[in-house]
């Protein structure tokens with residue numbers, strides 16, 4: 012499978028930082044378009060917006076024909092603001108909070124239920140919407156244990172052995188189960204994802220005759236390490252599901268649509284986090300580059316031990332120095348604020364050019380679970396997001412201000 016690198020280069024990154032300050036998120040929409048194109052064989056591509064929910068990205072994806080997943084009331088609001096029709100949105104969760112239930116009712120948003128309590132609450136609220144059931148097939152897999160969403164230790168979905176009873180209850184209450192859904196984890200691999208096919212085929216008889224769609228979930232991997240090929244053969248993956256779809260369609264007597272629900276796959280490679288080196292210092296034998304972005308911006312290395320390719324851009328037009336071993340860390344008052352660490356928190360160094368204060372440090376493939384997982388910890392402001400589209404710089408989110416950060420507290424001073 013092809014890797015799509017961003018089409019902007021160092022010149023554009025320097026320019027955008029000079030215009031909008033650092034740190035910032037810089038997206039290339041062309042990469043997202045190409046990734047969407049890779050999945051065109053599926054009947055429905057439902058974007059799991061949790062990966063990068065900027066409303067300006069969502070509206071562009073809507074124009075390209077995508078449907079959208081929403082895992083919270085806030086994500087429903089984002090999808091509506093981006094212009095999605097309620098029927099193009101699906102609320103996927105294991106609980107309803109009050110706000111979500113109100114929005115589902117008000118807009119008749121289709122729901123993907125992950126617990127029998129959700130069914131009861133829909134019924135109590137007098138809501139009649141098409142139903143999907145998310146099934147935990149009894150196994151899961153992801154790039155980290157923290158993103159494995161299947162098996163007995165996962166909170167997600169309806170346990171496969173309980174599907175039949177839930178489906179019967181739903182029918183008895185007058186709901187139509189249109190879709191069966193599984194999502195075993197994020198950043199999985201071909202071997203694990205392919206196990207879902209036979210699990211899904213085994214589940215269909217327990218659901219009901221009104222199924223019109225099966226959703227294969229997300230989890231499609233991307234390769235974060237340069238030069239490392241993604242082990243995912245998308246053509247083979249699609250064929251496997253398409254064959255299953257044909258068998259299922261035949262067994263229930265009508266045609267079934269195939270839905271895929273990617274998050275990471277569409278956006279990961281589309282974005283870099285650009286930061287500035289603000290200190291270069293030695294700790295014994297270790298060299299540290301301290302930058303003005305921290306895990307309050309990109310939490311993946313600290314939270315999952317995730318690897319991101321890092322490059323450096325000289326701001327002085329000088330050639331970058333020879334390669335050295337450097338540890339890249341952020342500004343937070345928190346020792347885990349290190350971008351070069353492995354799962355479990357082991358700090359490691361990276362071969363990087365010898366750099367100096369003022370040079371830019373670029374963290375690549377930061378589009379998925381990047382900006383969206385940012386926080387105000389240490390009272391750091393959320394960074395701006397800029398889109399590179401048709402060779403122009405388009406701001407899609409301003410830098411947060413101190414006033415915005417403090418607004419709800421100052422209201423009581």
Ligand SMILES: Cc1ncc(COP(=O)(O)O)c(C=O)c1O
Pocket residue numbers: 059062080103158160194196197198199228229230231272273274275276379
């Ligand atoms: C229900 C559901 N669908 C889709 C996704 C997207 O996963 P990924 O970003 O790995 O494609 C997730 C994320 O874990 C999810 O929980």
